[in-house]
Amino acid sequence: EVVLAQSPATLSLSPGERAILSxxxxxxVGSYLAWYQQKPGQxxxxxxxxxxxxxxxxxxxxxxxxxxxxFTLTISSLEPExxxxxxxxxxxxxxxxxxxxxKVDIK
Amino acid sequence: xxxxxxxxxxxxxxxxxLRLSCAASGLPxxxxxxxxxxxxxxKGLEYVSGITNNGGRTYYANSVKGRFSISRDNSKNTLYLQxxxxxxxxxxxxxxxxxxxxxxxxxxxGTLVTVSS
Numbered sequence: 001e002v003v004l005a006q007s008p009a010t011l012s013l014s015p016g017e018r019a020i021l022s023x024x025x026x027x028x029v030g031s032y033l034a035w036y037q038q039k040p041g042q043x044x045x046x047x048x049x050x051x052x053x054x055x056x057x058x059x060x061x062x063x064x065x066x067x068x069x070x071f072t073l074t075i076s077s078l079e080p081e082x083x084x085x086x087x088x089x090x091x092x093x094x095x096x097x098x099x100x101x102x103k104v105d106i107k
Numbered sequence: 108x109x110x111x112x113x114x115x116x117x118x119x120x121x122x123x124x125l126r127l128s129c130a131a132s133g134l135p136x137x138x139x140x141x142x143x144x145x146x147x148x149x150k151g152l153e154y155v156s157g158i159t160n161n162g163g164r165t166y167y168a169n170s171v172k173g174r175f176s177i178s179r180d181n182s183k184n185t186l187y188l189q190x191x192x193x194x195x196x197x198x199x200x201x202x203x204x205x206x207x208x209x210x211x212x213x214x215x216x217g218t219l220v221t222v223s224s
Contacts, residue, residue, distance in 0.1 A: 001169075034210040036152075043202055043217060044152065049209020056212075087152060091210050095168045096142075098152040 002026055002090050004099035012107040019075040021102045023088035028068045032092040035064055035073045038101075039084045047086075048073060078104070109133040109213045111203050116218030123193050123222070129186040129203030129215055137161070137181035140206040143188045145199035146217075155201070156188060171197075193222045 003026040013019055023033065031051040036044035046055040048064035051071060061076040075082055083106050088099040115127040127143070143155040156177040157166040165177050176189040186203050198221050204211035 038152075043204075043214035045214075046207075046210060046212045049207070049212075053209060055209070089152075089210060094157070094166045096154045096157075096210075098154075100151050 001095060002029060002093055002097050004088050004090060004097055006086075006088060006099035006102045008102060009100070010103045010105060012105055013078055014107045015078050015080055017078055019073075019078055019082075019104055021073040021075075021086055021104075023066075023071040023073070023099050025069045025071075025090060029090040029092035031067050032090055033064075033066065033071050034089045034091065035062075036087045036089060036098075037082075037084045038087065044087065075104075109205065111205065111213055111215035113201065113203055113215040113218035116201065116220045118221045118223065119193055120224050121193060121195060121222055124189070124191045125193065125220060127188040127190065127201055127203075127218060127220070129188075131184045131186065131203075131205070134205065134213075136184040141179060141186045142204045142206065142211055143177060143186075144202045144204055144211070144214075145197075145220075146202070147196070147199040150199075153199075157206075158186070190220070193220075195222050198222045 005024045007022045033051045035048040038044045052064045063074045065072050085101045085103045087101045110132045112130045142157045158177045174192045178187045200217040202217045203215045205213040
């Protein structure tokens with residue numbers, strides 16, 4: 001099973017600041033890495049798929065990069081609605097797995 | 108609009124059974140692989156099971172293999188998860204999710220399963 005590690009566990013930032021979230025896989029997942037955003041009481045929302053492709057309707061301030069085992073999600077300028085938990089997820093091998101999440105909260 | 112609506116959750120005793128359903132609308136259901144993903148209270152996300160668009164292949168997490176069974180009825184646009192030999196650590200919100208090119212892109216609102224005596 002591919003294990004995903006995310007860092008940091010919590011990121012405390014102010015609106016307008018840049019957020020950089022990391023995800024590291026225990027083995028190569030190629031580019032089969034996605035990022036999801038989840039707010040309390042809601043289902044996850046797909047932001048980025050295949051490492052760097054924005055899903056439909058996702059603002060351009062969200063971008064993804066990386067391949068193999070190291071990936072990054074960047075939010076260029078945080079909006080108030082961006083404070084949430086972010087999960088990376090791989091679909092290279094079954095079982096698909098999620099990372100433990102990074103919480104982006106307001107400083 | 109794509110809608111996925113789960114039902115069938117509730118309180119069940121350890122060792123008991125439950126069947127979850129996910130009714131899909133607004134999409135050509137039979138063309139998509141589907142998944143069940145769960146989230147234990149204040150915990151992360153875990154893929155439980157998946158099924159190909161025609162039901163020909165199924166996938167299970169090791170934690171549920173032999174206890175859960177996924178199926179679908181494309182004539183009814185409905186996905187199912189039959190859960191048996193339930194344990195307290197199966198307590199979670201269960202989501203159904205539709206596959207897309209890069210991973211599940213539409214999710215239901217979830218249904219809560221509580222396993223407790």
